[in-house]
Amino acid sequence: MKSMVKHQHEARAKIIKAMAHPSRLFIIEELSKHERCVGELTDMIGADASTISKHLSVLKNAGLVADEKRANSIYYTLRCPCVMDFVGCVEDVLSANAKQHNEILKSCKK
Template sequence: MDKEHKKHLEARAKVLKAMAHPSRLFMIEELEKGERCVCELTEMVGSDISTVSKHLSVLKQAGLVADDKRGNQVFYRLRVPCILNFFGCVESVLEAQVNDHSAHLKIVTL
């Protein structure tokens, strides 16, 4: 693997790592519905504002969300809504796992 390819794969990994937390996945899902302020996300997630802000910072550094400060509030939006297409693929993997597990159980019980 050459250096450029490795750098590109590392950049991909950064995006995937940024999403690799249930609260961040939830925030991405909520931002799909539209822009949200930190206070709304804090209430929805059920964590303190500091924790939610850190999660949003991780998503922003990975390039997944953008922010806009208005007065005392900061609003976030998805920068690239196509990231949600990835969730469909993840759901397919989960469904395949369930199907494989069910098939295995049928074989074991026979």
């Protein structure tokens, strides 16, 4: 693989990897509706605040979210709402999987 193409795929993979975690997906989805501060997200997810803070730093590092300090909280926002379209596509894959799974079950019963 040529090195330029390789770099391109590494850069893309870095973004996708940042999304590839249940809590981070939850955060992305939540931020697509609302800006939220760390404490709110921590309460919603139910993990240690430091864990959520690290997840947010992964997302920020990938350029997926932006943060803004206000009062004594830091509010995070989704930088590119288009990532939510992707979730729809992932759901398509999941339902295709479920459909296939059902067909296999059916053919076994026969």
